[in-house]
């Protein structure tokens with residue numbers, strides 16, 4: 088039987104590459120061999136990295152050169168009542184983070200929402216995008232390509248949808264910059280976050296564009312998608328799920344749970360989230376949407392790099408008849424309940440806490456429900472942090488809980 092030490096030795100001798108170990112042993116032994124090697128070559132002790140609680144083979148499609156797992160503490164907030172388009176009832180939301188005080192804060196927001204009767208949430212748009220860039224001779228040719236695309240969207244749809252049994256092409260929007268043509272393909276990816284699905288489908292459509300027009304594909308992703316980079320196009324057009332949540336909290340409830348007044352929270356929101364963000368040239372007009380989005384992404388098997396666009400959110404607060412109205416709208420929350428990291432054992436268990444593991448009935452409903460609950464969690468985080476800022480509790484909270 089091949090041992091981890093044997094494999095490590097063969098890598099040291101140059102007989103095997105670090106990424107070739109799974110061809111000679113099972114995935115757990117291969118990961119152990121890499122740890123043996125690293126421990127010998129560095130000062131590191133990797134015993135905790137190696138103490139993971141799933142079969143390494145289960146992570147085969149999620150990571151290469153595996154050595155173990157980064158274990159991020161996971162907690163839970165809630166329950167919080169959500170009245171959504173795809174979600175309805177009381178939800179506990181698992182969150183994974185290293186920031187002390189974060190879950191306490193989101194939990195406090197959830198308590199306020201729960202005691203206020205619950206939040207409303209809706210997915211307003213669902214479209215995962217991929218935007219390849221093509222080279223053309225000049226702007227005349229660019230215009231020719233754009234006309235062809237507009238007249239032949241059905242042909243492109245047929246080619247794209249032949250690669251998937253779930254994805255549906257919603258539309259193709261052309262953009263021209265000199266001799267570059269960008270085609271922004273938008274898909275309904277149902278319960279998948281859909282980046283692999285959209286990429287594979289778009290490749291097939293690009294082959295048709297190249298065959299039928301003078302355009303030459305330069306890059307399958309031309310950054311107008313825009314994936315994992317801050318970009319105004321996602322804030323305006325949306326990407327993944329565009330989802331909003333809101334709540335009304337009575338003045339007494341604001342005083343009791345958030346320790347302040349609706350007026351103080353509204354003023355903090357205006358001066359901080361709106362004026363401050365505008366002055367900073369920010370894309371997100373919120374307090375800390377990224378905190379809840381990435382913690383939910385880590386716990387629930389989403390792609391953490393997409394917190395870039397996931398935190399593209401606007402928080403609004405008004406005083407209505409003495410009570411507090413608050414909303415959060417996330418323009419581009421890219422989430423799925425199938426594929427990607429959702430199949431990993433811990434993430435899959437966390438999805439089952441929400442009751443949205445796997446494909447929904449109808450398809451897309453589980454990912455919609457997930458988006459709605461994350462939006463309500465984000466609203467809870469906004470309410471609590473704004474409350475803490477309005478009552479000057481931010482520093483003391485982090486003195487007590489965050490260090």
Ligand SMILES: CC(C)(COP(=O)([O-])OP(=O)([O-])OC[C@H]1O[C@@H](n2cnc3c(N)ncnc32)[C@H](O)[C@@H]1OP(=O)([O-])[O-])[C@@H](O)C(=O)NCCC(=O)NCCSC(=O)C[C@@](C)(O)CC(=O)[O-]
Nearest residue numbers: 188189190191192194195198344374375471472475480484
């Ligand atoms: C810390 C609190 C919640 C105390 O707040 P409090 O009002 O003193 O707490 P409380 O003891 O009166 O309890 C109220 C509710 O809070 C929850 N709660 C209370 N404590 C816990 C706990 N230990 N574990 C779990 N839940 C807790 C719990 O839900 C409880 O209600 P109950 O369920 O009992 O009816 C509050 O001061 C707070 O929320 N502070 C803000 C902290 C925060 O939001 N940090 C976010 C990270 S800051 C950051 O990363 C971004 C930043 C700030 O740089 C962005 C920017 O520029 O704005």
Ligand SMILES: NC(=O)C1=CN([C@@H]2O[C@H](COP(=O)(O)OP(=O)(O)OC[C@H]3O[C@@H](n4cnc5c(N)ncnc54)[C@H](OP(=O)(O)O)[C@@H]3O)[C@@H](O)[C@H]2O)C=CC1
Nearest residue numbers: 251252253277278279280281282283284286390426427446
């Ligand atoms: N390729 C890229 O450019 C990028 C990839 N990623 C990575 O992509 C991964 C996510 O891609 P994604 O396409 O979501 O996942 P997967 O590649 O894991 O594919 C999910 C597949 O699940 C199938 N499926 C089964 N049931 C359903 C259902 N109810 N709804 C939708 N699909 C269903 C679909 O197959 P079928 O299509 O046959 O119907 C779908 O294509 C993540 O790991 C992420 O990190 C992230 C950014 C960029």
